[in-house]
Every structure is written in C-alpha cells, then in structure tokens.
Amino acid sequence: MDRWRFPEAPPYEGAHTDTVPHLTVGHDAPGHVLDRAARTVSAHLPIPAAVENVLLISGSQEPGSWRTVATFPLGPRPTG
Known part of the structure; x- marks a missing residue:
C-alpha cells in the first residue's frame, strides 16, 4: 500500500x-x-470524530473577516 x-x-x-x-x-x-490548555485538552483525548467535509476559509487580520469560500465533501459522491 x-x-x-x-x-x-x-x-x-x-x-x-x-x-x-x-x-x-x-x-x-x-x-x-x-x-x-494542554492539560485541559489532554484530559479529553482521544476525540472520536469523523470528518465529512473540508472547508476552505479565507480572511485577514481584521476581526470578523474570515469566511467560508468553499466546502469540499469527503467520501463517495452522491449518485443520481
């Protein structure tokens, strides 16, 4: 593989x-x-999760400027 x-x-x-x-x-x-933060987060690991989408985000140093540009679904493409 x-x-x-x-x-x-x-x-x-x-x-x-x-x-x-x-x-x-x-x-x-x-x-x-x-x-x-490390101690707090470590107490809750591992985090079981499934990723279904990837987001492309864009922004600047300006507060509130970050926006989702595109969403990319993971896994098989829907048929039909």
Missing part, C-alpha cells in the same frame, strides 16, 4: 518527509496559558 493515498500530491509538495495531522489549540500565548 502506498504511504499516501494520493502519492502524486504529497502534503506540502513533498517538502517534509513526515507529516502528522494535528489541531493547533493555542498559539502565541504565554507559556502558563498554553500549559493549562
């Missing part, structure tokens, strides 16, 4: 040999805030 489902389109154009899907919970906050 191929390492990637779509080997002709590796993540980050193949720039990295190992990628791990992840969710960023905190960024650019003081260390004690990030530590508390």
Whole structure:
C-alpha cells in the first residue's frame, strides 16, 4: 500500500518527509496559558470524530473577516 493515498500530491509538495495531522489549540500565548490548555485538552483525548467535509476559509487580520469560500465533501459522491 502506498504511504499516501494520493502519492502524486504529497502534503506540502513533498517538502517534509513526515507529516502528522494535528489541531493547533493555542498559539502565541504565554507559556502558563498554553500549559493549562494542554492539560485541559489532554484530559479529553482521544476525540472520536469523523470528518465529512473540508472547508476552505479565507480572511485577514481584521476581526470578523474570515469566511467560508468553499466546502469540499469527503467520501463517495452522491449518485443520481
């Protein structure tokens, strides 16, 4: 079995040999805030989930500017 489902389109154009899907919970906050967030989130892991759609969002530094540009459903295409 191929390492990637779509080997002709590796993540980050193949720039990295190992990628791990992840969710960023905190960024650019003081260390004690990030530590508390890590402890809080860790207590609820793993999170069972199914991903049905991928959203393409776009925005700027301006508050409230982020909008969904497109939604891409995952899985089989509906017939009919």
